[in-house]
Amino acid sequence: MVVGMAQELTVVVLSLLDDLALVLSGGLDDSLLFSSGFGAFTHPVRQKVLALLADDGSLTRAELAEKLVRDEDVSYERVERLEVALHHNHLPKLEDYQYIEYDARKGDVVLWEDPETVRGLLDSKRPHA
Template sequence: MDRTSASRMEAACSLLAESERRYLLYLLAEDRGANIEEFISQVAAWELDEPAGTIEKETRQRIYVSLVHNHLPRLADYDIIEYDLRSGDIVLDDGFDDIKPLLEQFRQTEEVPEIRQRPAL
């Protein structure tokens, strides 16, 4: 493996090490795009192991801030997603295909049964 390939693999593993980023990508992979509001409740539900309808406003706000200020910019920097904060739209970008096999490996080992039972990416 050359140095460039090794660096890309390390970056991919680093990006996918964070559960909120993986959860977002699992959901995006199903539809190739959606609105951030559609993700917040489901990401929170998986993270907290609670039903999506019971997530408190403060928790939703914390996840929104985390996505907007941390996770979305990191994924966009590697061309995995594109997003527009004004509209809230998020879509997969060309770089997603590079990490898709690794993301699938992560999906199969997630602690949340609902994630493992979803169709393959």
């Protein structure tokens, strides 16, 4: 049990360090970081979660992890670690900004926001050529 908790804590810390590295690398526009609700879009995993939910409406945490781990932009190699990071970091942040409803016990994730609104926000976050 202690080993499992240590592994979960490690995943959370690594995910937070990932967020910090993104900020320090200049990968974020400060105006986006501090604008209302846009903090949910500051991490590629959260962007991908919202894109998946905009397409499907609702998924479980496990389904999200399985889909995301196959994405080349997501830096997780193991579904289990990604699922822990979703549970402790990414999904609560998205819920705080009221883009999703997350039932931590069941693992159900539902998009609250209109899918077209989310797609528009995601498109505005992508770099333009």
